[in-house]
Amino acid sequence: MVASSLKLQDLIQEIREAKTQAQEREVIQKECAHIRASFRDGDPLHSHRQLAKLLYVHMLGYPAHFGQMECLKLIASPRFTDKRVGYLGAMLLLDERQDAHLLITNSIKNDLSQGIEAVQGLALCTLSAMGSAEMCRDLAPEVEKLLLQPSPYVRKKAVLTAVHMIRKVPELSDIFLPPCAQLLHERHHGILLGTVTLITELCERSPAALQHFRKALPSLQVVPQLVHTLRTLVMTGCSTEHSVSGVSDPFLQVQILRLLRILGRNHEESSETMNDLLAQVATNTDTSRNAGNAVLFETVLTIMDIRSAAGLRVLAVNILGRFLLNSDRNIRYVALTSLLKLVQSDHSAVQRHRPTVVECLWEPDASLSRRALELSLALVNSSNVRAMTQELQGFLESCPPDLRPDCASGILLAAERFAPTKRWHIDTILRVLTTAGTYVRDDAVANLIQLIGGAQELHAYSVRRLYSALAEDISQQPLVQVAAWCIGEYGDLLLEGTCEETEPLQVEKEEVLALLERVLQSQMSLPATRGYALTALMKLSTRLHGDNNRICQVMSIYGSCQDVELQQRAVEYNALFRKYDHLRAAVLEKMPLVERGGPQVDEEAKESKEVAQLSEAAPVPTETQASKLLDLLDLLDGPSENAQHPPPLDPTPGDTLIHLLDLPCAPLPPAPIPNLKVFEREGLQLNLSFVRPPGTPTLLLITVTATNTSGGDVTHFICQAAVPKSFQLQLQAPSGDTVPAQGGLPMTQLLRILNPNKAPLRLKLRLTYDHFGQSVQEIFEVNNLPVETWQ
Amino acid sequence: MIRFILIQNRAGKTRLAKWYMQFDDDEKQKLIEEVHAVVTVRDAKHTNFVEFRNFKIIYRRYAGLYFCICVDVNDNNLAYLEAIHNFVEVLNEYFHNVCELDLVFNFYKVKENTSSGQTGQSHVFAVP
Secondary structure (H helix, E strand, O other): OOOOOOOHHHHHHHHHHOOOHHHHHHHHHHHHHHHHHHHHHOOOOOHHHHHHHHHHHHHHOOOOHHHHHHHHHHHHOOOHHHHHHHHHHHHHHOOOOOHHHHHHHHHHHHHHOOOOHHHHHHHHHHHHHHOOHHHHHHHHHHHHHHOOOOOHHHHHHHHHHHHHHHHHOHHHHHHHHHHHHHHOOOOOHHHHHHHHHHHHHHHHHOHHHHHHHHOOOOOOOHHHHHHHHHHHHHHOOOOOOOEEOOEEOHHHHHHHHHHHHHHHOOOHHHHHHHHHHHHHHHHHOOOOOHHHHHHHHHHHHHHHHOOOOHHHHHHHHHHHHHHHHOOOHHHHHHHHHHHHHHOOOOHHHHHOOHHHHHHHHHOOOHHHHHHHHHHHHHHOOOOOHHHHHHHHHHHHHHOOHHHHHHHHHHHHHHHHHHOOOHHHHHHHHHHHHHHHHHHOOOHHHHHHHHHHHHOHHHHHHHHHHHHHHHHHOOOOHHHHHHHHHHHHHHHHHHHHOOOOOOOOOOOOHHHHHHHHHHHHHOOOOOHHHHHHHHHHHHHHHHHOOOOOHHHHHHHHHHOOOOOHHHHHHHHHHHHHHHOOHHHHHHHOOOOOOOOOOOOOOOHHHHHHHHHHHHOOOOHHHHHHHHHHHHHHHOOOOOHHHHHOOOOOOOOOHHHHHHHHHHOOOOOOOOOOOOOEEEEEEOOEEEEEEEEOOOOOOOEEEEEEEEEEOOOOOEEEEEEEEEOOOOOEEEEOOOOOOOEOOOOOOOEEEEEEEEOOOOOOOOEEEEEEEEEOOEEEEEEEEEOOOOHHHOO | OEEEEEEEEOOOOEEEEEEOOOOOHHHHHHHHHHHHHHHHOOOOOOOOEEEEOOEEEEEEEEOOEEEEEEEOOOOOHHHHHHHHHHHHHHHHHHHOOOOHHHHHHOHHHHHHOOEOOEOOOOOOOOOO
16 A cells, blocks of 8 residues: 555545646545555455545545445444445445445345444435335335334434335335324424325325325324324424424424325315314414415415315415515515416405516516516406506516517407407507517417408507507517508508597608608518518509509519519509509409408418409409419419419309319319119118219218018118218108018108218118018118219 | 435535435536526525426525525425525534535535435434
C-alpha cells in the first residue's frame, strides 16, 4: 500500500481545494486507485473509511460500482461502524438492477432477528430504501414480527419498511393487514404516522383492503378511531413535542385527512362520520403560519372528495376564497388550482370569489396568471359577461405572449356564448382583433364575417368602425381581412355619411380606394389578405358611383403580378371589365348569408358558389366562371370543352359544385342488374329485381316478388326489410297480402333504398305468413347482392 | 409520494441526493442538471412550486442551498413545504447552527434521516 489512507475529512478537503474540474478528477482518480487496492488487499480496520470516501465520490457523480462487494463484506462484519457504512453503501450503490443486491438478503435477515435496536434499525432502513420485490417477499415475515416489538424505534422503522414492501409487492397486503388495527391505537406519533401511511397504501392498492377498513366492526373501527385521534390533535393545545409553529403535528393531521379522504370517497357511511370533524378542523386551525394552512388545504381537498354536506362544501370554497386573499403566493397558487377543479361542480359558490380571481390575473408569476386566466374564463356567465370581458381585454393588452392565444380565444368564445347584443359582440371581437390580432385562431375571421353579414342593421356601423380601425393600422392581418371584406360589401354605406351610432365620418371615395391600395402594396400583408383587398376593390366598382378608372388601373397592374393567385384574380376581373361589363353588376351583388359550419373560409369558394347560382340566368358567363372553377380543379385541358355548355343547373348551393364537376363526363347507360332469388320454402319463392334510375345515382329500387307454386295459399304475408344505418329505406305498400296457390298472381312490393355514401349494400328480410295452416316466420340476410346495386 | 430529494448549492453542486425511484446514473445526472436549471432562475416573486416533467418540485432556498423535493402532482404542496422546513430545523438542532459545510462533511449522517419515501418522523428532538 503506497500511502496511508486519507481520512474522509481530508479527502473532502482536498477535493474542495481543487481549482479546476481536471484537478478534482485527478485527485479522485488517485484516491479511487487507493480504495480499489485496499479493497483487494482487505484492510479490515479501515475499510469502512474507504467505503465512506467512495460514497462521497459517488455522490459527486463518479463511478463507484467496484465498491459493491465491499458493502456486502462490511454489512456482514460484527462491528457497528462497519455495518453502518456498509448499509449506507448498500442503499446508494446496490439497487434493484445490480445482480449483487440479492446477496444481502441473508445478512439483513440475520440482522433483523438479532435484537440490537440500532442494527435492526439500520437493516430496516436499507430494506425500505432499496428492497426489491424478491427481497421483500423473503423478508416480509421478519418485518411483520418486528411490528409488534416493544421498542417504538424499531416499530416505527418496521412500519415504514412495510409501506415500502406494499408498494413493491402489493400481494403482501395479507400479511400486513391484521396488525394495522392494533397499531392505530399507538400513542407514538411516528408509529401512528407510519401506520396511517401503511393503511393509505393498502387502500390505494387493493379495493378489498379498502372494504376491510371501511367496515364498522366493533374490533375494527378504523374511521371512528381516526376521527378520534385527529380530534385530540386539534383540540388539545400544542404539546411542544410535536408542534410545528403552533399546530400539533401537522404531518400526522395531513396524513389522517388523506386517509379519511380515501375511506370516505363514494361511501356515505364513512363520510357522515367525518362531517363534524372536518368542520371542526376547518374552524379551529390556526392559519397564521404555513403549517396551519397546509392542514386546512388538506381538509378542503377531503371535503371536496367525500360525500359531504352542502354546507361543508360551501365552507371549503370559502376557505379557498380566503386563501386567495392571502399575501403568500404559494397559498394563492394552491387555492387557484383547487378552485379550477371545483368550478364545474360548485359553480355558484366559486362565483362569489370572482373579483379576487380577476385580481390574480395581474400576478408576475406566469403559473399564477395562467391559472387565474383559466379560472376567470370558466367563471364567465351571462350576467357578468360585460364586466369580465372588460377585465380580460385589459389583461390581453399587457399579458405575456404565451398566454395571449388562450386569452384571445377565451374572450371570443365567451363573447359567442353570452353576447348580450350583436353590436356588443362585434365591438368585442373588433377590440380583440386590434389588440391581439396575430394570436387569434384562423376561423375568427370567418366567424366575424358571418356575424356581420347576419346583423343587417349593423352593417353601416360595422363598416365605419372597421374603416377607422383599418385607417389606423394595417398590420394586424385578421383585422385587415375582415375590414377589407366589409368595405367591399358595404362600401356604399360607408360613403353615405349618416349613422347614429358612431361619430359622423366623412369618407371620400378616393380615400377608400387609396386605403385598399395601401393594403395591397404593403409588405406586411399576407397573400390571402391581398386577395381580400383585390376582391373588395372589385366589388367597390359597382358599389361606388363615378368612374372606375382607378380600379381598372389596379387590376391591369396586378394582371402581371408574381403571385399566381392574385394574377389570376386580376386577369379575371379585367375580363369582367372589358368583355362582360354588362354582367359586372350581377356578378358582384351583395353576398347571401353564408351558412355557419361549412369549412369554406376561402373567398374563392364563396364567390364561385354565388357565381354558380347566377349561372342559370345567364348561360354565357358560366363559361368564364365555370372555366375559373374548373381550371382551379384542373379537370379540363382547355376552353374548347366549354363549348358544350352545361344545361341550366338547379340553384342549390351545396350541390352546384358537384354538378359542375359531373358535367364533362358523359352519363353511363344503366346496365341491367340481374334478378336475385333470395328465398324458397315449400313452394313459396321470393325474387328481388333491381333498378338503378340513371338520374339519381344514390337511389336503388328493389321489387320483391313472391310467387307460390304449392298447393296451399299463403296468407297474411308480410315482408319487412332492414338495412345498415347509413342507408335510408322506404317500403311501399304491397300489392296484397295473399299469394294464391298454383302459380297465381304474384305479390309485389317496392323498396326504395337511398345510399348517399355509396356503401356496400346489405339487406335483411323478415317474412311472416301462414301456409298450410302453420304460421311461419323467417329472418334472413340476402347474400350475393350484385355489385351494381350499390356502386 | 416522494420521488427524490435534492439539496444543491447555487453553483449546482449536489450536497445530498436521495432517490426513491429507479434511475440510471446518467439519468440521475441529467435530472440534477435540469432541476438546477429550473430552480435557480426563480426569484422571490415566484411560487415555490414548479411543474417538472410529469411531477412537481417543491423547493425552498436557505442561504446558498436549494432544498428540492420532487413529488407526485396530486400531493399536498404546503405540507411538503413544511416538511422541508422541519428537515432544516432538525439539521439545525443536530449540527447546532448548521451551514453548508456541515452537510458536506457529514453527508452520511444526513442521509440516514430520510427514509422510505415519507417523512418518517415528526419529532424535532429525537434523531436516530
